[in-house]
Amino acid sequence: MRPLIADHLRNAGIQPSAQRVAVAEYVLATEDHPTADQVWAKVRKSFPMISRATVYNTLNLFVKKRLLRQFVLNDGKTVFDARVSRHHHFIDEETGRIYDLPWEALAVSKLESLNGFEVREYQVVVRGRAKNYSRRG
Amino acid sequence: MRPLIADHLRNAGIQPSAQRVAVAEYVLATEDHPTADQVWAKVRKSFPMISRATVYNTLNLFVKKRLLRQFVLNDGKTVFDARVSRHHHFIDEETGRIYDLPWEALAVSKLESLNGFEVREYQVVVRGRAKNYSRRG
DNA sequence: CATAGTTTTAGACTACTTCTAATTTTTAAT
């Protein structure tokens, strides 16, 4: 019903096995920033026999092939981010939930004056409290 | 020879045991951003019988008492930062070394326009390559 | 000194991730 995902994987140089498509279907579409075990839990609903090793292998493969980004929160949790274009992050300190901030929402100046440092990329990490009415979903 | 460190700890409400002073002597003075095990390794040179648990306990205590900050790098390593005033970070992607960027070195604008988010703090995380002549020490 | 409270310690334990090596599935060649 969705050859699209398989094509997406093939375009990235990934053989679209059933397991990989099942992982991709969830993790490449969500706006959450799930941990590996959260991905495993989700995917098992539609594909109960998938192993934990395969989920880890697949996520790592997606990161290597640049379909996903991976980063570690201050509490040590590793999460995956389907938004691979550049953006900033807001972390709700109470709930731990991570919100994407559009790249244009913030501006960083004076980067060019960082003598001695060759800047490859950057992001602003904002912490605080998300107000209720900002919830989506 | 240095009652200063003991006083610093007492001022923060910490009993200055020999172990704590030994940890403080290194970790509160360094500009590195060491991991707990790196702290343990350093401190054992002057205090060989200190246990790993004590180093972890002490670092966590210092964080709770706001003498240290703690954060997690994208590779999952937890590091400690003796600079508790606000500043930004530059991470050398080749060496993994972390450099502090003074707060005034960068400016972030449009933060006030983040509707739905109550900002408590923020920092810019820059990645790239530090050029050699910028090395200190 | 006696006692209570605090700190330290070794090693057990936990949570998360990677690795291993055997099996299964897919691909490609005959």
Next chain:
DNA sequence: ATTAAAAATTAGAAGTAGTCTAAAACTATG
């Protein structure tokens, strides 16, 4: 269709980093 080779999956073992436990060693106070 058979076969062989390559790729992917799997369960569970192993590794890693950090926390917890409970006993021993300190420290502070009466």
